[in-house]
Amino acid sequence: MRTGDGRLLVAALDTSTDMLACAVAWWDPVDSADVSSPAAGIELLASADHLCRRRANVELVDTLGRALTQAGKTMNDVDALLVGRGPGSFTGVRIGISTAKGLACGANIPLYGASTLDACAWVAWDAGVRGLVGVVADAMRGEVYPGLYRLDDAGATRLFEREHVLKAADAAAAWAARPDAACLQLTGDGLKRYGRLFEEVGLVERVDESLWHPTGKGLLYTAAYAARHTGRADTCDPALVLPVYTRLSDAEENERKRLGLAESANTVTTGVADELAGRHLQVRPMASADAEAMAALEAESFEGAGHAPWNASMFLSELDPNAAAARSWWVAHDNGELLGFAGGMVVDTDIEILDVAVAAAHRREGIARKLLAHVSYDAQMLGCTTASLEVEEGNDAAAALYEQLGFREVGRRRDYYGTGRDARVLQASLPLNLPVDPASPEPTAAARRAWPLPEPVRDADERAELERRQLVLAIESSCDETAVAIIDADGTLLANQVSTQIDFHARFGGVVPEIASRKHVEVIVGVVEAALEEAAASLGFAGGPISPRELAAVGVTQGPGLVGALVVGVAFAKGFAYAADKPLICVNHLEGHLYANLLTTPDLKPPFIFTLVSGGHTMLVHVRAWGDYEVLGETLDDAVGEAFDKVAKALGLGYPGGPVISRLAETGDPHAIEFPRALNRRGDYRFSLSGLKTAVTLYIEQEQRAGRPIHLPDLCASFEAAVFDVQYKKAKGALRETGACEYCIGGGVAANPHLREMMIRKLSRQGIRVTVPPQNACTDNAAMIAVVAREKYLRGEFSSFDVDADPNMTL
Template sequence: MHESDDEMTRVLAIDTSTDMLACAVGSVRAGKPMGDGAVDVLAAGDHRCRRRANVELVGTVDTTLTQAGVGVDDLDAILVGRGPGSFTGVRIGISTAKGLATGANLPLYGVSTLDATAWTAWHAGVRGRLGVAADAMRGEVYPALYELTDAGVARLFERERVLKAADAVATWRALPFSSDLLLTGDGLVRYGALFEEAGLMGRALDQDLWWPNGQGLISAFAAAGGAAAAGIGNGDPAAVLPVYTRLSDAEENERRRLGLAGDAHVAPTGVADELAGRHLQLRPLAASDAEAAAALDAVCFNEGAHTSWTPEMFLSELSEGLTAPRAWWVAHDDGELIGIAGGMVIDADVQILDVAVSPEHRRRGIARKLLAHVSYDAQMLGCTSASLEVEAGNDAAIGLYEDLGFSRAGCRRDYYGPGSDAVVMTAPLPLSLPVDASSPEPTAAAARDWPAPAQAKSERAEIERRRLVLAIESSCDETAVAIIDADGALLANQVSTQIDFHARFGGVVPEIASRKHVEVIVGVVEAALEEASEALGLTGGTLSPRELAAVGVTQGPGLVGALVVGVAFAKGLAFAAGRPLVCVNHLEGHLFANLLADPDLKPPFIFTLVSGGHTMLVHVRAWGDYRVLGETLDDAVGEAFDKVAKALGSGYPGGPIISRLAEEGNPEAIDFPRAMMHSHDYRFSLSGLKTAVVTYIEQETAAGRTIHLPDLAASFEAAVFDVQFKKAWDALRETGAESYCLGGGVAANPHLRELLTRKLGRRGVHVVLPPQGACTDNAAMIAEVARRKFDRGEVSGFDIDADPNMTL
């Protein structure tokens, strides 16, 4: 808050939920009526911007700040429209805003884009009942009704929703005040004919008012009470999320699994048991778990007043015809059930019914992960809050729940029996999630103070000398952040994986991947800054984004919705922190991951990329000088592994499952085809091999013969890897290169690593393999590329966009 006027909040407001890029800088004065100077707009950069929001947003912010005569340091807060609107557009605005707030250490607040549209009309002098029909694509609109008076704008609805445009028209046409209803919203552009046929378009506002503007955003913020309003949030950027009213197709199917439609039975899904021996796995509760779940509950609650659940009680949670939807998850390790958590949905609240983790597996973050999955299901079911009861003396459990964002809401005397009280706790959704699959620490506490208090550091000279580069990777299903110094020393490497969320669908769901990136990116960046601070031995506080030398980010290739989040956040972070932006090719990152194993590696060499989305053979003539010798004509290697694992009914991801099975198999047991092994070029094809494996499974099953899965897995691997070796050796001989490197998720396969090292090494080839932890998507490899590009002065402008089809 500015010292000159402690009642004034100066904000930068942005929204890209619609085709209007809304941007304004203004001041909000607390306690002032909306018509009496509550909002003062200093400058606005609103303009129509179809499909170019990520290109134009930061530049528009820069221009608007300049026109307002202020800099980032003069702001008190960032404000962003949360939608509903275009999924990609909403994420661009929120991700950029999160980057701006994190880079400048400013609080971030979110408001409804529909509210902003209504306030835009209010400032134009519109009064009366107003219907906002925002475009939701797919023949749908986001309908919202408001009452506009001289005092301001009032909602006539509780929460945002989506309706078929025809249904919205019919609903509004039946209103007793339909003849007086004013209309606005960009949905009128696409569906205006429907409203016209119903006789509603006669009172439509001028088309210029169909979109929100920056003034409307700031007014919605001010009317809600500004920064002091509990409904707006506490300013933590991690807590600001898009307003979603529609699920992805995969989530709609999951919704049916949860019992909202069709068969309510919960069947096992997700990662197969073959992976359980490697690390902790989570999956939905099944009927076969009832006995083990009851036994675990009895062990956990044999002391105290809590009554443990019986097998029949768990089975009843899975029965059909339940009036309230349920969400139950279990954790298991090496076939043993070690944790359970579940809840029941009542209205918009998920009531946590039970949480139990075996004593010998506690303090590993298992309860947090289980509750994260339960709360995710609850959000899919429309919940906005969670509640639970815990024994008053259970300090460990109370502490866990407080870390997840729960706060004490009351006490129930003698709830567990005479003298045994229950503490009632509630929390807003989403809960605070773990940083990654193995960390028990949450990314961000929902109720923490923001902005973080500034702390002076005495190590500034050392920080400047190290020229730290922070890099962000979000090309697929993992949000990763790393920090590297000028000498190539890795100071931080954080990864938040989504694998448990995608496993239930049998593969990566792009829409879910993008949403999860938005949820966790602030927490992962903060975790990386904290890790780097510890590595540097800082004594005066946590490393600040403004103490970085540059910000790097994966620009492509990858899933466009996932890339957009990382690119938008990185641009906001770099701009607010006043640091240059460096864009990195994800494929080049996999190549540079080999430097993490051998910093002295120098071209020329042959490089094979084997991942879920790419298979290619590359002649690296010099750093930055690459000749792609050949690529796959169809399936990538990782994709083929996933498809074969799916054909076996073994779950997702396929690579580790096949690898584990193959450890005990005979690679010569089944003679699968080696496609294009003798094609005399460097192209690959795996669709025929995949078909051969599926055909073999079908024939053996039809004949009533038991398939020996280890032999099948080992034989499949051999067919894939023999071709990889043959092509690599041919390329080495043709080019005269004496070194060979590997990269991509499949590069972690121990059998491929052993085969290439043994066969190529025997032929005098210097083989370099990236560390297994750097094979899958990670930011360490992106940081290495960004560091080198930054040293060469190869920085990007803030008008760059994600490039999902980027080539090497």
């Protein structure tokens, strides 16, 4: 709590390196304004720094608890949090930031970010090191994050613009070539792995090895120095604190080397282009084949504007891989028609938006926002902190759009568009304010707002209602959807929020784990807040969103799933529950799919047979009792959802494949093509789909060689039939063998209307009651996690704060 003398109690955390940095200190903003003494205003109360390789998510919350105890404080006393934003280990950085976001949201206190490189420099400064210092932070893969600093009595001053990554040998060579190289002192954990490369070029002076890692105290000095010299701290809204990335994900880097990857030649050679009507709007990186259409749209959009539009050659030049400045260009298309584009180039830490255009017939559909979301995302990943653009004075429609995105006028360019036609220069901080709307469903940055948020106002009746309801909040982040739901003790779902990443993965034909993890970090605060607001509205509360302290418990998916994605949800949930002083409940994602059936059939009781058909799992389960599961059979290779995606990719149908194949199959003949049914023997409950996938691929190749166009509806219907026949026969056999009279299904493929209809129709004839979950509870969602969390809450099954994500968790 803020003291009467104006001091703030600050907890500082960093997990970007093998050092788990943690400190608790008093910070006096008034004393810290003394530029002659960088250490002024900081009183360290407790430090819990320790080496912690690959166990940060296990140890971080408990380490903070020990530091607070050592300081004689509790989380209720903390006024603000400070977290290291990297650069460093991608997973390590995300653990620290996700935990800190959860802590800040759970306690409703400000969150500030600081550079881990700067913290390393301040560690050396605090030990009395002075002069030219080079921080060599380990970036793995033969690379380092290099940072040069001038250390004097006034503090540690950066000699570089922004964090970047280099091959260790290149960084060593660049520093050795400096005229003052003889004075350079080295520090940083990268010296453990790459120190020899620096010695070989004559850089041998080193700071003591005990000072090579960031510390909590170093973070505090970093933040205080930034506030003193810039007049501002690095944000305070936890939604806007993001990792410092120095490179795109490997998938994105590879994509930039082979532009146009998302365009499949099969969309032409199979002769099915006319069958793709109804596909949703897609966004992908610009390719050379787009240049002519972009030029035509440019000419149409700027007709009569008085200045020359870009031509095709100009757009093509933006794809030059040897260009000095990095570029990011995206196009929006639907069924082959270009609907819009946007792009820009990186100049230092700013992305200059060079052009934005949307077809007249498709304006006000959120397309510009969608495109700018992708451009700004790339810019952030490339180290940009701002975006800028010009708009002609008098173009009120465009100006209004940009102002909604957070742009503000910072200057004018006289006669830029011709005599008497000025350009307004607009600039915005990244991330942009990109609200979610029906035409732009991808996760976007939260709006800037004052933080902390106002505490809700409740009357006695509302407080009593909350006490009776016992609200449980649940978080799901196992793959490519960030989801949050809130359920009450009676099983009433009060909130169900999902932020999807489909557009960010569609261009790769499947989920890219690194992108998924990054997007979870970006949006999780906003999704949690949206769920808290929705729950308050569902209860008819007018005094503000549900506050974390008004919850009864916090649930989260522990596994299975993508480890980088799970880590974000688990870390956030642990921080959130700890700060709000609520019990933590870990949930098995697979069990969530099973429990989703209770949303439609609350009286569902074991024993019954359950089929899980999702993108990552296919299994047949005998549910003997809640929590007592016998897995009768699993897939030996591809899961059902995975097979759908691979077949869709082979046909050039895009990602995700299930919905597209399902729509096309509606008008097809399921008996047109006889595809194999693998492991279709009685009593064998295993699944195998790799052979079916191969058979589809061979059929496509055979028809292409023969020059015959493929009737896509027939192919899709036949493929579906081959998959679903096996699912039905194995379920029927398991029901007969176990004597169960109930059957249910779950997973993303359970949303397929043909599978649902077939199972209900065929099994119902045999006296089996069939339950299917709601359509919106089939794909990954938090509603199903909330149902499990509620049951575990009522049984008192809580988890400790040293749990970690378990990507290989089984049912």
